[in-house]
Structures are given as C-alpha cells and as structure tokens.
Amino acid sequence: MMSKFTLALTAAALVLSSQSVSAQKPGVERLYIMNCGEGVAGDIGRWSPGVNEGKSMDFVDTCYLIKHSQGWFLWDTGIPDAVAAMPNGLAPADPKAVSWKRPKTLAAQLEQIGVKPADVKAMGVSHTHPDHIGNVEMFPQATLYVQKAEYDWPGANNEPRFKPSHPVELLAGDKDVFGDGSITILSTPGHTPGHQSLMVRLPRTRVVLLSGDAAHFRDNYDNRRVPVNNVSKEQSIASMQKIADTISKEEAQFWINHDKAQRDTQKLSPEFYD
Numbered sequence: 001m002m003s004k005f006t007l008a009l010t011a012a013a014l015v016l017s018s019q020s021v022s023a024q025k026p027g028v029e030r031l032y033i034m035n036c037g038e039g040v041a042g043d044i045g046r047w048s049p050g051v052n053e054g055k056s057m058d059f060v061d062t063c064y065l066i067k068h069s070q071g072w073f074l075w076d077t078g079i080p081d082a083v084a085a086m087p088n089g090l091a092p093a094d095p096k097a098v099s100w101k102r103p104k105t106l107a108a109q110l111e112q113i114g115v116k117p118a119d120v121k122a123m124g125v126s127h128t129h130p131d132h133i134g135n136v137e138m139f140p141q142a143t144l145y146v147q148k149a150e151y152d153w154p155g156a157n158n159e160p161r162f163k164p165s166h167p168v169e170l171l172a173g174d175k176d177v178f179g180d181g182s183i184t185i186l187s188t189p190g191h192t193p194g195h196q197s198l199m200v201r202l203p204r205t206r207v208v209l210l211s212g213d214a215a216h217f218r219d220n221y222d223n224r225r226v227p228v229n230n231v232s233k234e235q236s237i238a239s240m241q242k243i244a245d246t247i248s249k250e251e252a253q254f255w256i257n258h259d260k261a262q263r264d265t266q267k268l269s270p271e272f273y274d
C-alpha cells in the first residue's frame with residue numbers, strides 16, 4: 001500500500017512533469033528585438049509626399065529573432081554587418097534618402113544570447129531593399145520565406161534578388177509558417193511587388209504585427225500616406241487596410257520597423273518579449 005509520503009511524492013512528480021510539458025508547448029516562446037541599423041533620413045517628404053517636405057528624421061532598422069518550439073525564425077536581416085566597420089557608414093547617392101550606420105552587428109547580438117547563425121532554421125524578409133536583406137547569407141542553411149513576386153522581381157542589371165543556391169519557399173499570399181498559427185506571413189504588396197508583413201502570437205504579449213515597410217513611421221500609417229518610391233499606391237493603401245483589419249480582429253500591437261520613436265519605448269535584446 002502507498003504511504004501518504006509516497007502519494008505526496010507521486011503528486012509532486014505529476015506537477016513537475018506537467019510543468020515541463022508546458023515549458024515545451026508548441027508555438028512561439030519569445031521574441032528578441034535587435035538593432036539592425038541606425039540612420040538619418042535627409043528629407044522625409046519622399047515618405048510622406050506633401051507633408052514634412054525638407055525635414056530630416058532619425059530612422060532605426062530592426063530585426064526580430066523568434067524562438068519557436070520547432071526552431072529559431074529570423075524576420076528581416078538589416079543593414080550588412082560589414083557597415084559596422086565603416087566609420088562614416090553607408091551614405092546614399094540621393095541625399096534625401098537614409099544614411100545608415102551599424103552601431104552593433106547582428107552577429108554580436110546573436111552571440112550575446114548564445115544563438116549561432118547555424119541555429120536559425122528559417123527566416124523571412126519583408127522585402128528586398130538593401131536595409132532588409134543585408135545579412136541573408138549569414139544564414140545559408142535557413143529556409144527563406146519570400147513571395148514569388150518579390151523573388152522574381154529583377155534587380156539592378158537583371159541580377160537575381162537572392163543567391164540562387166539559397167533554400168527558399170516561394171509564397172503566393174499569406175503563410176502559416178509552422179502550421180500552428182503562431183507565426184504568419186501576411187502578403188502586403190505595394191512598397192515592393194512582393195512585400196510582406198509578419199504576425200506573431202506570443203504567450204503573454206499576445207499578438208504583434210511587424211510592419212516591414214508597409215509603413216515607415218506611425219504618422220504615415222495613421223494617415224495612410226504612400227511614399228513616392230512605392231511600386232503601387234493602390235496596393236500600398238489596400239495593404240495598410242489589411243493590416244488595420246488584422247490588428248482589430250486580433251487585438252494586435254503594431255510594431256513599425258523604422259519608427260525610432262516607437263522603438264525607443266521597446267525592450268531590445270538581450271531582453272525579450274514572451
């Protein structure tokens with residue numbers, strides 16, 4: 001017959017085993033916000049035509065590293081790490097564009113939390129502008145999730161957008177990456193032909209929607225302003241509406257990649273959101 005002591009031990013073991021099960025439950029466990037560049041936009045009128053003409057503004061460039069029960073997922077890769085070694089950073093040909101610096105490398109931020117580039121199982125980029133794809137080849141093994149419309153979009157001199165040998169999953173619309181609803185790519189074209197945003201379902205922070213460049217800063221999103229360089233104004237407005245509808249349905253927070261005012265209020269890696 002079991003003694004009271006044995007029963008208590010058995011009960012304690014049951015509690016412990018259910019805790020370890022919950023620690024490994026499927027889905028997203030945490031999200032790190034990483035500094036992937038800091039810059040100054042010469043004239044933000046090009047992002048908000050007719051408004052703010054001639055005004056300069058500080059920008060940030062952000063990467064997001066997500067720990068999912070099936071592996072690490074990276075969203076956007078930022079300005080190339082090599083820029084960290086350039087004292088004057090990357091100066092644009094057009095002085096109205098953003099001049100970028102790299103105060104911290106992505107590699108150093110991964111190392112700080114004990115993640116090796118080889119640990120990254122999959123990644124997505126919002127689009128193929130250079131401030132988002134700068135470190136894709138630091139992760140040659142990671143499956144890249146990209147819209148076919150973006151992948152096939154000819155680059156300068158008809159160059160491919162990515163190294164042809166890089167493993168890819170080409171998308172034609174939204175994609176539930178791990179099949180459990182915790183990381184969902186949302187097709188939001190307009191800034192570029194195959195631009196995409198990301199919805200992440202966290203245990204405590206709840207739902208977060210990562211903008212990509214569907215909007216560059218809050219005021220532009222609130223007023224549905226479309227930058228002059230976007231490939232389609234109509235698609236850009238429809239994509240902002242799709243984001244707004246998703247935010248209200250999911251009661252999501254909207255985190256804007258380049259918005260310095262917002263990012264200054266957020267926790268940066270090694271701190272994280274869970």
Ligand SMILES: [Zn+2]
Pocket residue numbers: 129131132213258
């Ligand atoms: Zn950008």
